[in-house]
Amino acid sequence: MTAPGRAVVVAVVGEIPAGGRKIVDIDGRSVGVFNLGDGFVALRNTCPHEGAPLCEGVLSGALTSPTPGVYHYERRGEILRCPWHQWEFDLRTGRSWVDPDRVRVRHYPVTSDGRHVIVHV
Amino acid sequence: MQTGGLIDCDVHNAVSADAELLPYLSARWRRHMELVGSRTFSPFTKGYAYPKAARFASRRDAWPPGGGLPGSDLEFMRVQLLDAYPVERAVLNCLFRAPEQRHDAYGAALAAAVNDWQVEHWLERDDRLRASVTVPFEFPDLAASEIDRASAHPGFVQVLLYPRTMAPLGGRRYWPIYEAACRAGLPVAVHAASTTAGPTTATGWPSYYIEDHTGLAVAFQAQVISLIFNGVFDRFPELRVVLSEGGFAWVPALAHRLDALHARLGEEVPDLRHAPSHYLRTHIRITTQPMEEPERPGDLVPLIREVGADLLMFSTDYPHWDFDDPYRAFRTRVPADLHQRIMHDNACATYRFAA
Numbered sequence: 001m002t003a004p005g006r007a008v009v010v011a012v013v014g015e016i017p018a019g020g021r022k023i024v025d026i027d028g029r030s031v032g033v034f035n036l037g038d039g040f041v042a043l044r045n046t047c048p049h050e051g052a053p054l055c056e057g058v059l060s061g062a063l064t065s066p067t068p069g070v071y072h073y074e075r076r077g078e079i080l081r082c083p084w085h086q087w088e089f090d091l092r093t094g095r096s097w098v099d100p101d102r103v104r105v106r107h108y109p110v111t112s113d114g115r116h117v118i119v120h121v
Numbered sequence: 122m123q124t125g126g127l128i129d130c131d132v133h134n135a136v137s138a139d140a141e142l143l144p145y146l147s148a149r150w151r152r153h154m155e156l157v158g159s160r161t162f163s164p165f166t167k168g169y170a171y172p173k174a175a176r177f178a179s180r181r182d183a184w185p186p187g188g189g190l191p192g193s194d195l196e197f198m199r200v201q202l203l204d205a206y207p208v209e210r211a212v213l214n215c216l217f218r219a220p221e222q223r224h225d226a227y228g229a230a231l232a233a234a235v236n237d238w239q240v241e242h243w244l245e246r247d248d249r250l251r252a253s254v255t256v257p258f259e260f261p262d263l264a265a266s267e268i269d270r271a272s273a274h275p276g277f278v279q280v281l282l283y284p285r286t287m288a289p290l291g292g293r294r295y296w297p298i299y300e301a302a303c304r305a306g307l308p309v310a311v312h313a314a315s316t317t318a319g320p321t322t323a324t325g326w327p328s329y330y331i332e333d334h335t336g337l338a339v340a341f342q343a344q345v346i347s348l349i350f351n352g353v354f355d356r357f358p359e360l361r362v363v364l365s366e367g368g369f370a371w372v373p374a375l376a377h378r379l380d381a382l383h384a385r386l387g388e389e390v391p392d393l394r395h396a397p398s399h400y401l402r403t404h405i406r407i408t409t410q411p412m413e414e415p416e417r418p419g420d421l422v423p424l425i426r427e428v429g430a431d432l433l434m435f436s437t438d439y440p441h442w443d444f445d446d447p448y449r450a451f452r453t454r455v456p457a458d459l460h461q462r463i464m465h466d467n468a469c470a471t472y473r474f475a476a
Contacts, residue, residue, distance in 0.1 A: 050444075050449040051449040052180075052444075052446070083181035083182045084442060084444050085442065086442065
């Protein structure tokens with residue numbers, strides 16, 4: 001599997017458990033690497049709003065409601081909430097929940113060679 | 122946006138537990154704290170009328186690693202704020218619930234304890250810090266005594282009130298506070314708080330925190346109108362009032378409305394020596410956080426110019442959840458001279474800091 005950019009080993013496989021995260025420094029850039037269970041994602045650890053350490057935020061799910069009185073709590077652990085102003089981002093895309101087209105956080109491809117977790121910056 | 126020296130006009134230091142104040146209370150009031158405790162005007166003695174967006178209304182990363190509440194650990198405040206940005210001065214607003222006590226003398230004793238605690242644990246430990254005098258403002262004679270007492274320490278730079286008072290702040294009952302503040306040469310700050318007795322709106326209790334938080338802008342306007350039309354600034358020409366955390370985009374609209382109505386209805390308040398907007402621009406100063414965020418970010422600069430280049434003083438509100446980052450809060454380019462005034466010069470003039 002190939003991905004564009006420079007490959008940086010950020011962890012060994014098994015180091016970040018499912019639901020866990022590791023915040024790493026890549027050439028002065030802080031990046032959060034998350035294990036979603038079915039794969040890894042990596043996000044810039046800087047909120048596009050005011051620069052907070054986004055990847056230190058709480059992970060939650062998404063609440064949807066097709067009709068009054070009916071609601072679904074979905075995608076548990078895939079929505080990242082900023083520790084300052086509570087803006088929420090989809091871990092899989094880096095897009096914000098409130099304004100997904102305009103407010104996004106930089107999202108990096110992650111691969112593995114079987115032993116390492118590799119972020120492509 | 123880069124910034125030179127910064128004056129942060131709104132930072133919250135916190136008392137982690139009531140017991141921290143015991144050394145500053147007399148035996149009489151230590152006994153009261155231990156056997157009776159807090160009785161506030163609000164029925165919510167341990168919380169807020171509305172759950173906040175975050176625990177203790179704080180940034181999630183602001184809980185000190187050594188324990189205690191956000192804002193309780195000076196060392197951690199240095200790491201996250203004072204040393205992280207070029208902070209020359211930071212004005213502390215301690216929101217301990219002394220002013221809200223139903224027991225007037227206990228409230229006064231707690232206020233004095235908070236002020237003495239601030240001197241020992243904050244003002245004497247970092248020369249960048251300044252603080253607000255906590256006062257039992259619903260009992261203005263007691264508040265005035267505390268201003269006289271506490272202001273002997275040069276680290277206190279303003280008197281702290283909240284916007285949701287029992288009656289509008291222009292009323293005669295509050296004048297002893299203004300008189301004492303002028304005697305001490307201190308501005309009076311009104312800082313957002315959602316634990317006091319009255320609802321934030323003029324029409325009653327809203328349903329949600331989002332309403333409570335939005336409504337603060339309305340509560341501040343009501344207080345400004347009251348202060349001006351009750352002649353507080355004519356009676357106390359030296360008085361400066363600092364508004365914290367109530368927004369500022371409303372200033373131009375309020376100024377227009379005040380002047381237009383004064384032109385028609387001014388006979389009712391004939392003692393006013395100036396147009397109402399004159400008092401607003403001369404006596405009122407406003408801290409920036411939460412920064413106004415117009416839909417088109419570039420609209421912020423013309424808005425600030427209309428508010429007045431001398432009115433605004435930058436604040437972060439550290440460690441609260443809606444913290445404004447000094448480098449990132451302006452989401453548009455602010456001209457250098459205006460930026461310098463907001464980040465530094467206006468606060469130096471208001472608080473008489475050496476520039």
